[in-house]
Amino acid sequence: MKSFQLRIRPDIKKGLGILLMLTITWHLFIGLKSRITLAGLFMAKPEPGYLWNDSKTTERRFFAENLETAWEAGTPHSEFNAQTTASQGIWEPLPGYKFIDQSKDLSTVWTPGLLHPDFQAWSDTGEGLWIPATGYKFVYEGDEFVATVWDPNKRYEELKIISLPEQDSFIPFPGYQFVSPGKTFEVVWTPGLVNPDNTRLVSGAKEGSWEVSSRRSYGRAPNWLEKEIVRGVIYRVF
Incomplete structure (x- = not known):
């Protein structure tokens, strides 16, 4: 039995050799060229953090196209919860995340607060x-x-504060004062404060309690009957 032997024409063999050399050369070029990675046969894409300079995208490109790249701030990483900063080569975690150990890689963890x-x-x-x-x-x-x-005008029951019409401004609930005004939301019950909703009342010694103000009104102190009427109103309301 005669053996079968594939014969390739010299011109085809030469063409295949040139194609093979071209393929090897181009892939070596991409492998050595910074900021570009291989993405398939005769295909390339930018490294993480870089975009094609002419289109500002990261899609795969054929080797004959424009392969110039540029670092772009705010570009998300394809693998990690991180994005580029304005400084080339510097990454920051996406909002809500913190780096675990940036000396190793860009792995992150979601962090409340x-x-x-x-x-x-x-x-x-x-x-x-x-x-x-x-x-x-x-x-x-x-x-x-x-x-x-x-x-504005929203009540925060747990904090005992109310937002004012002016942005970033608050007032405490009646009877309370800020411990460190302008620094924290912490409030403390303070006896003797006039109730802005009823100026005849002042905050009592016990938190949440109110008493009839002893301050003079219209040139005289309230008599016993007026005090009893106000106390009755307080009991019905609180």
């Missing part, structure tokens, strides 16, 4: 969840919030 860099909001306990900062509310487009705005 971080202020959003663009909105008045804090990271919540569930990953990807946010709560508005005190005095603010979310503006939504669909299911996603796109902004935070000041929310």
Whole structure:
């Protein structure tokens, strides 16, 4: 039996050799060229943090196209919860995340209590969840919030404060005073404060209690009957 032997014409063999050399050379070029990685046969894409200079995208490109790249701030990483900063080669975690050990890689962990860099909001306990900062509310487009705005005249029962019409301004509930005004929301019950909703009452010694003010009104002190009437009103209200 005669053996079968494939014969390739010399010109085809030469062409295949040139194609092979071209393929090896181009892939070596891409492998050595910084800021570009291989993405398939004769295909390339920018390294993380870089975009094609002419289109500001990261899609795969054929080897004959423009392969110039540029570092672009705010570009998310394809693998980690991180994005580029304005400084070339420097990364920052996405809002709500912290780096675990940046000396090793860009791995992150979701961390509650971080202020959003663009909105008045804090990271919540569930990953990807946010709560508005005190005095603010979310503006939504669909299911996603796109902004935070000041929310005046809102009562915060746990903090015992009320937001004022002026942005970032608060007043305590009647009977309370700020411990460190302008620094924290901490309040303390303070006896002797006039109730702004009823100036005939002052805060009592016990938190939440009110007493008839002993201050003179219209040139005289309230008589016993007026005091009893006010006390009756207090008991019905509180």
